[in-house]
Amino acid sequence: xxxxxxxxxxxxxxxxxxxxxxxxxxxxxxxxxxxxxxxxxxxxxxxxxxxxxxxxxxxxxxxxxxxxxxxxxxxxxxxxxxxxxxxxxxxxxxxxxxxxxxxxxxxxxxxxxxxxxxxxxxxxxxxxxxxxxxxxxxxxxxxxxxxxxxxxxxxxxxxxxxxxxxxxxxxxxxxxxxxxxxxxxxxxxxx
Numbered sequence: 001x002x003x004x005x006x007x008x009x010x011x012x013x014x015x016x017x018x019x020x021x022x023x024x025x026x027x028x029x030x031x032x033x034x035x036x037x038x039x040x041x042x043x044x045x046x047x048x049x050x051x052x053x054x055x056x057x058x059x060x061x062x063x064x065x066x067x068x069x070x071x072x073x074x075x076x077x078x079x080x081x082x083x084x085x086x087x088x089x090x091x092x093x094x095x096x097x098x099x100x101x102x103x104x105x106x107x108x109x110x111x112x113x114x115x116x117x118x119x120x121x122x123x124x125x126x127x128x129x130x131x132x133x134x135x136x137x138x139x140x141x142x143x144x145x146x147x148x149x150x151x152x153x154x155x156x157x158x159x160x161x162x163x164x165x166x167x168x169x170x171x172x173x174x175x176x177x178x179x180x181x182x183x184x185x186x187x188x189x190x191x
Contacts (some may be wrong), residue, residue, distance in 0.1 A: 001030045001100070002061050006079030007045040010038050015078060015102070018170035022178040029069070033061055035081060046080060055088045062095045072188075076100030079137070079164065083116060086127070090119040098187040099127040100177070103164050106138035106146055120149040126187045128155045130177055132162030153186040 001023060005013050011032035020030040036057040037050040046054065058075065065073050075096035077085040082101040089099050107114045127150065131143050138146070140158055147154045157180045159166050159173065167173055181187060 001074040004033045004077040004081035014170045018174035022174035074098045078102040089125040090122040093124045102130045109136035117146050123150045124152045126153040130157045132159045134163045
């Protein structure tokens with residue numbers, strides 16, 4: 001699994017580290033990856049022109065992984081990293097066999113009309129969305145309505161009471177996410 005971070009973080013985010021450990025215990029190798037904008041600047045959010053380069057970096061990494069492990073490659077990310085992962089999967093469905101989207105930023109906080117779903121109807125890769133019930137980037141109902149646009153198998157794991165960071169008990173949360181991801185047989189089979 002190639003796993004990446006949100007706009008204000010990096011590959012060493014505690015949740016990503018916990019997920020890598022939990023997937024590792026299930027014998028899934030995880031590469032935590034710094035997006036291109038983070039490789040260039042250690043702090044600050046991505047700039048408007050960074051998204052395409054960030055996706056190209058993800059594409060290059062997935063292709064490298066596919067050379068070593070062609071049988072199954074998964075892609076995932078938190079917030080901005082998940083958004084870029086889902087856009088890449090919609091653009092190139094052959095790259096990833098399933099997608100893990102943590103705290104997908106459906107819209108900016110308090111701006112529910114500015115949906116980030118234009119690519120959802122083209123997303124044909126099975127996906128697991130992990131969403132905090134108190135996330136300001138989308139209510140659970142907003143996310144449910146949006147993911148109905150996706151023509152592939154989609155599952156939603158709601159984390160009750162959690163915000164955009166999904167909480168602080170990273171090890172317990174990671175175990176729940178890994179169980180939901182690996183326990184969903186439709187995420188494990190190729191379309």
